Amino acid sequence: MMGTVARPTIGIIGTGAIGGFYGVMLARAGFDVHFLLRSEFSAVAEHGLQVYSAPHGALKLNPVQAYSNAEDMPPCDWLLVGAKTTSNADLAPAILQAAAPNAKVLLLQNGLDVEDSLRELLPDSLHVLGGLCYICVHREAPGVITHQALGAVHVGYHSGPAVDGPTRAAIVEEGVGLFRSAGLDSQAMANLHQARWQKLVWNIPYNGLSVLLGASTTPLMADADSRELIKALMAEVVQGAIACGHDVPAGYAEHLFMVTEKMPDYWPSMYHDFLHKRPLELTAIYARPLAAAKAARYEMPRIEALYRSLSFIDRRNT
Numbered sequence: 001m002m003g004t005v006a007r008p009t010i011g012i013i014g015t016g017a018i019g020g021f022y023g024v025m026l027a028r029a030g031f032d033v034h035f036l037l038r039s040e041f042s043a044v045a046e047h048g049l050q051v052y053s054a055p056h057g058a059l060k061l062n063p064v065q066a067y068s069n070a071e072d073m074p075p076c077d078w079l080l081v082g083a084k085t086t087s088n089a090d091l092a093p094a095i096l097q098a099a100a101p102n103a104k105v106l107l108l109q110n111g112l113d114v115e116d117s118l119r120e121l122l123p124d125s126l127h128v129l130g131g132l133c134y135i136c137v138h139r140e141a142p143g144v145i146t147h148q149a150l151g152a153v154h155v156g157y158h159s160g161p162a163v164d165g166p167t168r169a170a171i172v173e174e175g176v177g178l179f180r181s182a183g184l185d186s187q188a189m190a191n192l193h194q195a196r197w198q199k200l201v202w203n204i205p206y207n208g209l210s211v212l213l214g215a216s217t218t219p220l221m222a223d224a225d226s227r228e229l230i231k232a233l234m235a236e237v238v239q240g241a242i243a244c245g246h247d248v249p250a251g252y253a254e255h256l257f258m259v260t261e262k263m264p265d266y267w268p269s270m271y272h273d274f275l276h277k278r279p280l281e282l283t284a285i286y287a288r289p290l291a292a293a294k295a296a297r298y299e300m301p302r303i304e305a306l307y308r309s310l311s312f313i314d315r316r317n318t
């Protein structure tokens with residue numbers, strides 16, 4: 001008789017739009033999922049998590065294994081970090097509390113080198129991975145999440161005890177397998193750093209312009225001036241990535257532009273941060289790519305102007 005393989009215990013560190021959505025999908029697929037919350041703890045402990053998903057319908061998880069303190073969480077084999085990159089350095093104590101020995105810590109976040117500040121605070125025994133989420137999801141109210149479109153997660157290895165390629169690939173495949181078991185599209189990324197640059201081709205123009213111009217994707221794509229601005233910013237990111245030694249497939253920016261025209265009207269997560277007076281993810285999405293390109297002797301003046309404008313807005317907003 002075949003033995004059954006134990007399914008991993010999963011911890012969600014930061015149960016917002018991303019953490020809540022993927023946590024609910026994994027719990028519904030039968031995984032043992034534990035959710036760390038902060039401001040929404042009482043609401044979720046009392047009423048559960050509710051996801052209104054255009055592709056999957058109305059999904060309710062109640063009761064939720066919800067925690068306001070990581071000390072109370074069981075040891076988790078996988079920790080999915082769904083907090084904003086602005087809090088990464090503060091999350092290390094919670095991750096250490098909730099991590100099983102040799103746990104895999106997967107950062108479901110946008111931006112460049114987001115793993116680095118956390119990596120240096122974690123022991124070498126923990127694996128750190130990066131996850132890129134291609135999804136339109138936001139918090140509607142405490143414990144209530146709206147999922148408008150898409151849902152794929154791409155997973156890549158960052159650092160940790162797996163030193164050789166095959167071991168790293170096996171861990172990445174395990175991560176990919178979690179999302180696929182929950183009915184979601186997921187792929188392994190061979191080059192996490194390059195993939196993070198490629199995703200910025202979307203996030204640099206749309207996240208920042210949504211805040212600066214107070215506009216979601218539909219009006220941004222309908223206006224001749226904002227269309228030109230988006231194309232020019234995208235072109236600069238592509239050239240910055242190439243200057244830093246990365247590949248960007250031919251026609252990649254044009255492809256993202258076309259995909260956005262077909263997307264439902266969408267406010268990027270940076271706009272939600274602006275609206276709720278939370279810090280914007282400016283270091284991860286703007287400052288680091290600007291610094292990396294500069295170090296490679298490539299200037300990105302349009303992105304720099306956008307970054308400086310957003311920094312001004314951010315300081316007055318929080």
Ligand SMILES: NC(=O)C1=CN([C@@H]2O[C@H](COP(=O)(O)OP(=O)(O)OC[C@H]3O[C@@H](n4cnc5c(N)ncnc54)[C@H](OP(=O)(O)O)[C@@H]3O)[C@@H](O)[C@H]2O)C=CC1
Pocket residue numbers: 013014015016017018019036037038039040082083084085087090091094108109110133134135136137138139269281
């Ligand atoms: N939303 C989207 O569609 C997409 C988002 N992303 C990226 O995913 C990441 C997460 O974004 P998103 O889900 O939208 O963000 P949210 O603001 O919706 O969620 C962040 C969550 O983290 C919680 N949190 C922060 N610090 C702590 C802490 N110390 N302890 C416990 N909980 C904490 C917040 O709690 P509190 O309420 O108390 O602040 C909140 O619930 C970002 O990097 C974003 O750029 C990527 C692709 C798409």
Ligand SMILES: CC(C)(CO)C(=O)C(=O)O
Pocket residue numbers: 110133134135136150199202203268269
């Ligand atoms: C809109 C989309 C799908 C772009 O990749 C996204 O994932 C994001 O908001 O970061």
